[in-house]
Amino acid sequence: MSADTDVQLLRRQGRIVVVGASLAGLRAAETLREQGFTGSLTMIGDEPYEPYDRPPLSKQALLGRAQPEDTALPRRRDIDAEWRLGVAAESLDRDAKQVRLTNGDTVPYDRLLITTGTRARPWFHPEEAALDGVFVLRTRDDSARLRRKLTGGVSRVLVIGAGFTGSEVASACRELGLEVTVAERGPAPLVGALGGVIGAVADRLQRKHGVDLRCGVSVTALEGDDVGRLRRAHLSDGSALDVEVAVVSLGAMRNTEWLAGSGVAAGPRGVACDAGCRVFDVNGIVTDDIYAAGDVARSPHPLFDYQFLALEHWGNAVEQAEIAAHNMICAGPDRRPHLWLPMFWSSQFGVNIKSVGVPSLGDQLVVAQGALAAERFVAVYGYRGRVIAAASFDGAKWLGFYEQQIASGAPFPPEYRTVDRRTETLHPIDPAFPDPHLPTHGATVTLTGHSPSGRRVSFIPSHA
Amino acid sequence: MTSGTLSAQITDYANRADPYPLYAELRKQPVRREDDGTFLVSTYYEVRNLANDPRLSNDTSNRPPGYGRPGQPPPESGLPPSFIFTDPPVHDRLRETITRPFGPPHSPRFLDGLRGELAKVVTELLDAFEGRDEVDIVEDFAYPLPVTAICKVLGVPREDEPRFHGWADALASGVDPQAGGGSGQEKAQRARQDLGAYLTDLIETKRRHPGPGILSALAPEMTPADLEATAVLLLVAGHETTVNAITNTTLTLLRHPDILDRFLKDPDLAVPLIEEVLRYESPVQFVPWTTALDDIDVAGTTIPKGSPVWLMLAAANRDPKRFKNPDRFDPDRKDNEHLGMYTGIHYCFGAPLARIELHLAVPELFRRVKFSRLLQDPPPYRANAVLRGPRHLPVAIEGLTA
Numbered sequence: 081m082s083a084d085t086d087v088q089l090l091r092r093q094g095r096i097v098v099v100g101a102s103l104a105g106l107r108a109a110e111t112l113r114e115q116g117f118t119g120s121l122t123m124i125g126d127e128p129y130e131p132y133d134r135p136p137l138s139k140q141a142l143l144g145r146a147q148p149e150d151t152a153l154p155r156r157r158d159i160d161a162e163w164r165l166g167v168a169a170e171s172l173d174r175d176a177k178q179v180r181l182t183n184g185d186t187v188p189y190d191r192l193l194i195t196t197g198t199r200a201r202p203w204f205h206p207e208e209a210a211l212d213g214v215f216v217l218r219t220r221d222d223s224a225r226l227r228r229k230l231t232g233g234v235s236r237v238l239v240i241g242a243g244f245t246g247s248e249v250a251s252a253c254r255e256l257g258l259e260v261t262v263a264e265r266g267p268a269p270l271v272g273a274l275g276g277v278i279g280a281v282a283d284r285l286q287r288k289h290g291v292d293l294r295c296g297v298s299v300t301a302l303e304g305d306d307v308g309r310l311r312r313a314h315l316s317d318g319s320a321l322d323v324e325v326a327v328v329s330l331g332a333m334r335n336t337e338w339l340a341g342s343g344v345a346a347g348p349r350g351v352a353c354d355a356g357c358r359v360f361d362v363n364g365i366v367t368d369d370i371y372a373a374g375d376v377a378r379s380p381h382p383l384f385d386y387q388f389l390a391l392e393h394w395g396n397a398v399e400q401a402e403i404a405a406h407n408m409i410c411a412g413p414d415r416r417p418h419l420w421l422p423m424f425w426s427s428q429f430g431v432n433i434k435s436v437g438v439p440s441l442g443d444q445l446v447v448a449q450g451a452l453a454a455e456r457f458v459a460v461y462g463y464r465g466r467v468i469a470a471a472s473f474d475g476a477k478w479l480g481f482y483e484q485q486i487a488s489g490a491p492f493p494p495e496y497r498t499v500d501r502r503t504e505t506l507h508p509i510d511p512a513f514p515d516p517h518l519p520t521h522g523a524t525v526t527l528t529g530h531s532p533s534g535r536r537v538s539f540i541p542s543h544a
Numbered sequence: 545m546t547s548g549t550l551s552a553q554i555t556d557y558a559n560r561a562d563p564y565p566l567y568a569e570l571r572k573q574p575v576r577r578e579d580d581g582t583f584l585v586s587t588y589y590e591v592r593n594l595a596n597d598p599r600l601s602n603d604t605s606n607r608p609p610g611y612g613r614p615g616q617p618p619p620e621s622g623l624p625p626s627f628i629f630t631d632p633p634v635h636d637r638l639r640e641t642i643t644r645p646f647g648p649p650h651s652p653r654f655l656d657g658l659r660g661e662l663a664k665v666v667t668e669l670l671d672a673f674e675g676r677d678e679v680d681i682v683e684d685f686a687y688p689l690p691v692t693a694i695c696k697v698l699g700v701p702r703e704d705e706p707r708f709h710g711w712a713d714a715l716a717s718g719v720d721p722q723a724g725g726g727s728g729q730e731k732a733q734r735a736r737q738d739l740g741a742y743l744t745d746l747i748e749t750k751r752r753h754p755g756p757g758i759l760s761a762l763a764p765e766m767t768p769a770d771l772e773a774t775a776v777l778l779l780v781a782g783h784e785t786t787v788n789a790i791t792n793t794t795l796t797l798l799r800h801p802d803i804l805d806r807f808l809k810d811p812d813l814a815v816p817l818i819e820e821v822l823r824y825e826s827p828v829q830f831v832p833w834t835t836a837l838d839d840i841d842v843a844g845t846t847i848p849k850g851s852p853v854w855l856m857l858a859a860a861n862r863d864p865k866r867f868k869n870p871d872r873f874d875p876d877r878k879d880n881e882h883l884g885m886y887t888g889i890h891y892c893f894g895a896p897l898a899r900i901e902l903h904l905a906v907p908e909l910f911r912r913v914k915f916s917r918l919l920q921d922p923p924p925y926r927a928n929a930v931l932r933g934p935r936h937l938p939v940a941i942e943g944l945t946a
Contacts, residue, residue, distance in 0.1 A: 449598055450633065458598075474636075477889045480596045496838040497849075498598035500632035 087411045090190055094119040096408065097179055097187050098161075099169045100195030100335075101125025103133070103394065104374030104401040108193055109159040111405035121161040122187055124179065126168035129220060135394060137223035138245050139427055142252035144231070148224040169196070172342035177369070191408045194339070194351055194359065194372040195401065198332035198392060203240075208302040213310030215327045217245055229325055230256055237261070238313050238326040240299050242269035244426045246329030247282065251428040254289050261292040261321055263299050263313075266514055274439050274471050276512030278459055281452050281473065282433075289429045302326055332392060334376050344370060350378035350390040355417035357404035371408055373400040379418060383486065384438050384468075393424045421483055425476065431455060434476040437469030437486045445511035446493045448482075449500045450475060458482065461511060462492030551578050551854070554830075555929045561922035563829070563932070564871065567859035575845040580611075582852040583836075583845075586859035588866035588883070590843050595831075595855055596888040599838045603631045606835045608850045614833045623740075624769050626777035628890060629833065638766075639893065642774055645761035646697070647896060654758075655897055658696050663904050665692050670912050673944050678919065681794050681937035682787065685909065690786035693901055694779050699750065699757015704742070711739040712783040715776065736776065743772045782894040784926075785827040786901050788933030792825035793818060793906050795937055798918050800873055807910060814907050817875040818899070822884030824873050829858040829932045831886065857883045858932075916940035 096112060098105045101123045109121055125131075132151040140146040164181065171180045178188045200216035203209035215226045230237065230253065237253045239246045242264035253260045266272065268279030269286060286293045294315070303312040313321045339346035344367065345360040346352070351372040352360045357379065359370040374397040378390040399420045407415040425434040442461030448470075450457035458478050461469040467490045470482035485494070493506045553559055554566050567586060570576060574587035585591050594600050603625070604613040615629030627638035644650045669685050679685070691712055695705050714735030747759055747768050754760035762771055797804045797817075807813045832854040840847045847853060861882050862870040868877075885892040892898070919938040926935045 454633070456633070456636065477596065478598055481593070481598055484593070496599055496840075498837060499601055500598070500636075 087409065090119065091117050091409050092119060094190040094409075095122070095188060096120070096191045096193065097122045097124065097189035098193045098195060099124045099179060100193075100197055100374070100376070101127070101163070101165060102131050102195065102197055102374070102397075103153060104195035104197070104397040105193070106131040106153055106155075106159075106401075107398050108195065108373060108401035108405040109161055110156045111402045112409065113157060113159050115406060115409060117409050119190075121159060122164060122189075123159075123161045124164045124167070124169055124181065124187065126166070127219060127221075128166035130163070130165065132220055134218070137220065138217055138248040139252065141223045142227050142230065142249065143255055144227065148220045148227070151220065169338050172339055172344070174343055174367075174370070190369065192370045193404055193408065194370065194376060195374045195397075196335035196338070197375040198334050200328070201330040201333050203302065203326075203328045203330075205302070208304070209328070210308075211302060211304040211310045212308055213323075213325050214302060215325065217249060217327060217329065218332070226327065230258060234324045235259060236321075236323050236325075238263065238299070238321060238323040239329060240326060241329040241331070242266075242282075242286075242293070242295075243272065243329060243331060244270065244424075244428075246327070247286070247428045248426060249327050249329060250286065250291050251289070254291060254429070259292070260290075261294065261323070262286065263297050263315060264293070264295045265298040267295055269293070269295075270433075271512075271514055272440070274435065274459075274511075275442070275445065275461075276514070277445055277452070277509065278439075278471055278473075278511070281455055281457075285429045285431060285455060299326075332375070334390070336376060349388075351376050352388060353377050353379050355379055355381075355419065356407045356415045357400060357418055358407070371404040373397065373404040381419065383419075383421070383489075384441060389422065389438070391420075391422050393422060395423055396420050421487060423479075423483070431473050432476050433471070433473055434479055435469065435471040436479045436483045437461065437467075439469040439471055439511070440513055441468050442511045442513075444492065444508035446506040446508050447502070448494055448506065449478060449498055451502050459511075460485075460492070460494060462508060465492055466490060467492045467494065550576065551582065551584060557925075557927055557929075560925040560927075560929065560932060563858070563929075564862060567856065567862060570856060570859050571863060574843040575847065577845075581848075582611075582854060583847045584854045584856055585842065586856040586863075587843070588860040588863035591855045591857065591860035591883060592887055594834075594840070594842065594853065595883070595886060595890070597840065599836060599840050600853060601631050601835045601837050602629055602635070602833060602890060604629065604833050604835055604852075606837060606850070607852055611852050622769075624767075624773050626773040628777055628781065628893075632889065635889065638770060638774065639889075641765050642758070642762065642893070644765075645758040646893075655697075655900055658693065658897075659900060659904065661696060662689065662693055662901060663908075665689055666904050666908050670908065670944065673913060673941065676941065677916075678938060678940055681939055682791050682934055683936065685905070686787045686790035686794070686937075689790070689901055689905055690783045691779075693786070693897060694782045696756075697758055697778065697782075697897065698775055699755055699759050700746065704746075707742065708739075708779065711735045712779050715739070715780045739776060739779070740772055743775050744768060747771055747775075778894065781892075782897065784928070784931045784933065786894075786898050788825075788827045788931060789818075789821065789898060789902055790905050791934050791937050792827070793821045793902065794909065794939075795918070795923065795934065796821055796825060796873055797910070798915060798939065799921070803873065803875060804910070811907050811911070813875055814903060816877070816880070818902050818906060819880050819882065819884075820873060820875045820877060823861045823867070823877075823880060823882030825932075826858040826861050826882075826884045827931065827933070828884075828886070829856070829930055831855040831857065832930065857886065912945050914942040914944070916942045 131153045133153050136146050136151050141148045168182045169179050170182045178186045180186050200218035236259040239250045239262045242262050247269050250260045250262050268276055269282040271279035298316045299313050300316050301314040305311045313323055334350045336346040343361050345362050353372045354366050357371045357373055358366045359372050360366055375392045378388040380386045381389045400418050403416050403418045422438055423436045439461045441463050444462040446460050448458050448460045456474045458472045458475045467485045472479055493508050550570055570586040574590050576584045605616050615625050617623035627635050673679055691709050714731045747763055750760040751763040834853045836847045836849055836851045838849050864870050885895045917940050919940055923934040923937045
């Protein structure tokens with residue numbers, strides 16, 4: 081009896097359960113079938129819809145250029161799965177090897193893949209959050225509801241939080257001709273993800289497009305009228321704002337509550353797994369039958385000091401899912417590591433923003449191409465003398481080059497001549513990331529420390 | 545084969561019909577220095593990386609004295625280079641301005657709106673096959689369509705289109721490195737002047753009386769010289785490349801009867817099939833107008849600052865490290881990320897137009913025409929090594945359906 085025989089048996093007639101039926105779950109399922117898995121496959125999703133694409137929900141869907149219901153993800157192949165949609169997983173029993181659903185059903189597994197992703201962080205005050213006119217934006221339904229509201233004759237929208245989602249919502253509102261106020265606790269938009277130097281460019285961009293941007297200010301209360309409709313927002317500077325719509329864009333929360341008590345290393349920062357996507361238990365011992373991928377997973381990355389990274393990135397979800405699926409049905413030596421370089425994009429105020437690497441790790445920054453003042457540039461981030469990240473405004477096509485610079489540990493600052501270099505020498509400056517102890521909500525790369533076990537973390541130098 | 549002779553052999557007309565053995569030879573040394581200090585890069589990943597490398601310039605005035613500077617008008621002419629021969633930020637400003645009336649996000653329907661007129665041209669060209677048992681796919685079919693398309697894009701009056709055909713022909717030969725100083729170059733210069741004079745008038749007319757096409761939209765946005773250079777570029781780059789793509793698709797299908805049979809039964813095969821032609825017979829075989837702005841280490845070789853660099857797209861598209869059985873024409877190829885339309889910031893501006901033309905022309909050609917055989921294989925080729933394609937493609941046909 082060898083491990084190889086077990087794997088063969090698993091591939092033929094094993095039971096694989098995927099909890100989380102979105103991008104990562106779907107791509108994993110497709111990879112399993114692609115690689116010859118013929119056993120049973122169960123897809124569990126708390127939303128009633130088959131997997132759909134989220135990036136358009138804060139962009140084209142709000143503008144009416146795409147319908148939220150038309151965002152179903154294209155299928156690479158038939159996956160022959162049993163779909164359990166509209167019912168969430170409630171708990172995990174590792175001893176019995178089964179997942180319990182909120183409707184009381186139990187689903188047994190030989191291999192489990194956790195792709196439960198994240199949800200929008202709700203407004204902290206539940207009664208205020210329930211007011212008519214208070215929105216979050218994460219799901220298809222969120223997007224459809226918000227679109228209806230925005231096109232239903234409102235005049236002013238308050239966006240709470242100027243991370244990527246908040247900024248995209250503000251951009252869409254301006255394009256729809258609505259007055260927008262953005263309240264951001266930090267010193268500038270996008271500051272958590274890209275730092276204050278680039279944040280200042282985003283700041284200018286918003287104001288140029290007519291956004292009433294208020295930084296260094298937080299919303300302290302949302303006030304409703306006597307029939308429960310939002311009518312006013314109160315800000316920390318003592319001012320108040322008459323608004324009918326508030327979009328709460330305070331980042332995401334990882335869907336790990338259902339794993340509480342299961343003994344796997346899951347917590348608010350995600351589900352800890354190794355580079356092969358195998359989930360750790362609370363003792364830091366790797367399991368061999370439970371895997372994680374996508375926004376909910378956090379895994380160590382050699383390029384970033386082996387810190388555990390949690391990435392809310394579309395491309396990461398796809399690749400990590402493919403690797404998790406591959407590793408689930410392989411014997412040890414055939415397994416592959418997930419070493420994806422963080423990468424994400426955004427589209428707002430007519431500008432394409434893209435980033436590779438982990439900007440928030442940067443201790444220095446140079447503008448390698450273009451100029452901040454032109455709102456068209458590539459900024460390169462350095463960390464202890466090597467290139468660690470790059471971010472571009474309308475310069476995305478260059479980032480493949482900088483990605484290779486990061487992967488090869490190229491020295492910082494870059495000293496070569498390039499096209500569109502505006503200064504004879506590049507002068508590194510402080511990228512101005514906010515104090516990591518202060519919570520912001522712009523980051524989509526989260527450094528979550530070194531420990532595999534959520535319980536043992538005493539200090540986490542998180543920029544998110 | 546001795547070192548330093550490969551670029552001469554590639555541009556040698558004797559090798560035009562089948563340059564692929566030379567490209568295979570070239571790939572043995574992915575980055576190869578020619579005797580004059582020019583570097584030829586021929587493998588897929590190296591070409592792709594360099595095309596996306598900000599240390600590589602498309603502005604040949606960055607070359608040291610003594611090297612050719614394709615794309616740069618003589619300083620005394622006072623003319624600007626077209627945007628393909630510029631770097632950011634000039635390049636980005638021009639390309640963005642020109643994209644505004646041409647494609648998304650501002651004009652997502654512009655090209656789509658040309659389909660009807662272009663389909664009509666295809667129908668007329670094929671109707672003229674009636675009663676013939678022999679046609680030249682180049683002269684009778686592939687050649688007239690792209691010039692008409694560019695004229696529609698620019699907004700050139702229909703009656704002036706024949707003059708455009710002549711200019712396009714003469715200008716394309718100017719792109720060929722071999723033609724340096726020869727009669728081709730002179731002819732190109734003259735055509736450039738005549739076309740320039742014509743465009744100056746047309747742009748002025750469009751400025752005063754806006755009509756359809758991008759020249760009217762751009763006249764208020766750009767200097768007349770920049771707009772003229774742009775119009776010339778669109779004509780040169782959009783014409784012969786598309787002629788070659790249509791002709792090469794026809795030639796390749798007639799050489800692969802099994803795939804042609806499948807295509808006739810399954811018109812949906814057009815999409816992967818046309819992409820595979822762009823890989824297999826790249827319309828732009830190589831890009832000889834880039835220059836290293838700094839020392840660049842590629843595949844173990846340092847390309848020194850100032851060196852002219854040729855990116856060999858057609859060789860890269862047949863790199864066995866990237867494409868399995870690269871010399872096989874295989875429309876079922878998965879993940880066919882060919883470099884036939886280039887990559888990076890200079891990715892083919894007219895790619896969406898070219899694809900519309902190809903998808904209007906090729907399926908309709910094979911739907912209506914019953915082919916008998918190629919009358920000459922290989923067919924005679926044009927002199928141009930960069931925009932490589934048959935000068936004529938004589939074929940015997942058996943009939944035409946409505």
